[in-house]
Amino acid sequence: MEFGLTEEQVRVYTEAFNDMxxxxxxxxQPTELGILMRSRGHTLSDEDMRDLAADRxxxxxxxxxxQIMAKREQDVVLQQKLMQAFAVFDKDGSGFISxxxxxxxxxxxxxxxNNPFTDEQFETFLSEYRAEAASQHPADQDGLVDYQExxxxxxxxxx
Numbered sequence: 001m002e003f004g005l006t007e008e009q010v011r012v013y014t015e016a017f018n019d020m021x022x023x024x025x026x027x028x029q030p031t032e033l034g035i036l037m038r039s040r041g042h043t044l045s046d047e048d049m050r051d052l053a054a055d056r057x058x059x060x061x062x063x064x065x066x067q068i069m070a071k072r073e074q075d076v077v078l079q080q081k082l083m084q085a086f087a088v089f090d091k092d093g094s095g096f097i098s099x100x101x102x103x104x105x106x107x108x109x110x111x112x113x114n115n116p117f118t119d120e121q122f123e124t125f126l127s128e129y130r131a132e133a134a135s136q137h138p139a140d141q142d143g144l145v146d147y148q149e150x151x152x153x154x155x156x157x158x159x
Contacts, residue, residue: 003063003070013069016040017062027059036065042072075155082154086147099126100143129153 005013020028020036028036034044060068089097089105097105109117109125117125129150 003066005066005070005073009069009073010066013040013066014062017065027061028065029059033060033065033068037068037072040069042069079151079155082151083148086151090147095146095148096144097147098143099145103143 016036020032037044086097099106106122110119110122129145132153133146133149
């Protein structure tokens, strides 16, 4: 498994890269990479494009692309695992979990495992979500968290 990708993934991504590399230079420009990423079901933000241009002197090699795709594939797997974990606490299937003082989620996070959160750590854990979500969903008022948005925030912070 090269770059943490299966042989099949390496083959597919290599073919896609080579198809996009029309001049057979072995490199893609950031705009070409953006098109290629979208064709593979992934997006690149403007910030990602600027970072790539700066980090790789304006071009991306096949090895760079495979590294990027390996990271994206790992992110997809992690997102799926996090969504499954949070879904356990979504009693009514609404996409929201309770984080109130008496919620199962809070109890699990502050009592279980080798290193459970303190109440203060738990509040810090949620604080950035609450700040970002305030305009869309007032989590402070109803004690609920949109866990799909929360997972996205966690993954952005992990990037």
